[in-house]
Amino acid sequence: MMNGNAIQYKRRSQIGSVLYRLKKNKLAMFGLFLLIVMVLIAICADFIADYDEMAIGQNIQERLQRPSSEHWFGTDHFGRDIFARIVHGSRISLSLSIIAMLFAVAAGAIIGAIAGYYGGRTDDILMRFMDILLSIPPMLMSISIVAALGQSMVNLLIALGIAYVPVFARVIRSTILSIKGQEFIEAAKACGTSDARIIFKHIIPNAIGPIIVQATLAMGSVILIISSLSFMGLGVKPPAPEWGTMLYEGRDFLRQAPYLTLFPG
Structure with a gap:
């Protein structure tokens, strides 16, 4: 009974552990704030600007x-509203980054x-x-995988996930090494x-805190990689915003209309 209560208390303390880790890491807090803002914009995108009419609908009479x-x-x-495209673009970038992180x-x-x-030889291999894989920069690995597999949304997600x-x-392994000798693990054995x-019921749930912190920090980098690959023609295909x-x-209109690259950038 004592062991069961201890395990339940440990699970309830996971939320507190996550919040404590986030509060200690200012960069993670800032990233979480930006992520929340992006989520809100992505959720409300259809209420902010019409997708078909303003984001992808062409109106040559109002071009530039x-x-x-x-x-x-x-x-x-093409006469498409840049604000609407940026708003709906947040939904694309956020969706891709979340799927890749999952x-x-x-x-x-x-x-x-x-x-x-298991440790030992299994751990070494x-x-x-x-x-x-970690020695290869995520950007370089993503470019290599997408270039090898071909340009598509699925290949982009595979590349980001592998990277x-x-x-x-490493985060989960370090957490497991610190807890696998504790009493509740020995009791389960x-x-x-x-x-x-x-592994799935007792060990991985105890690594939720570090995972959330690391995922929050990585989301910004993933969004930058997605945008970079799209800029190079290896990511999301036009006319998707x-x-x-x-x-x-917008690179061909830097002098004539610099706002085409200023606001998305």
Whole structure:
């Protein structure tokens, strides 16, 4: 009974642990603030600006209009409202980054948990492979994977997920190494609980705090990589209103209409 109460208390304390870690890390707090703002904008995008009419609908008569009360950020060379495209672009960037992070967290959690729990040769093989991936900058790895597999949304998500798997694998492994010798883990083993159940029910939930902090810090980098790949023609395809794609399309009008790249940038 005591062990059960201790485990329940430990689970309830996870939210407090996450908040404590976030409060200690100012960069993570700032990233969380920006993430919340982006989420709110993405959720309310349809109420802020019409997608079909303003974000992707072309109106040649209003092409390259300067910022005004009617078009806050001006219009592009197809007459599309830049403000509307930026607002709806936040939904694309945020959705892609969240999906990529979920993939990276899931794969990293499994690899890190297996390496940390079993140790020995298993740990050496898995973590050396993670070290190899970690030695490659995420941007370079993403470019290489997308260039090899071809330009598509799925390949972009695969590339981003693989690039960040080692980060979460190391975070989870370090957490597991610090708790796998504790009493509630030994009690679960003594009760005949399977290794898989111990890993997924008792160990990984205790790494939620560090995972959330790391994911918050990584979200900004992932969004920048998505925009960079789109700018290079390896990410989201036009006419989707993605920020990097908007920068790519506006580069030919830097002198005539600098606001085409100023506001998306």
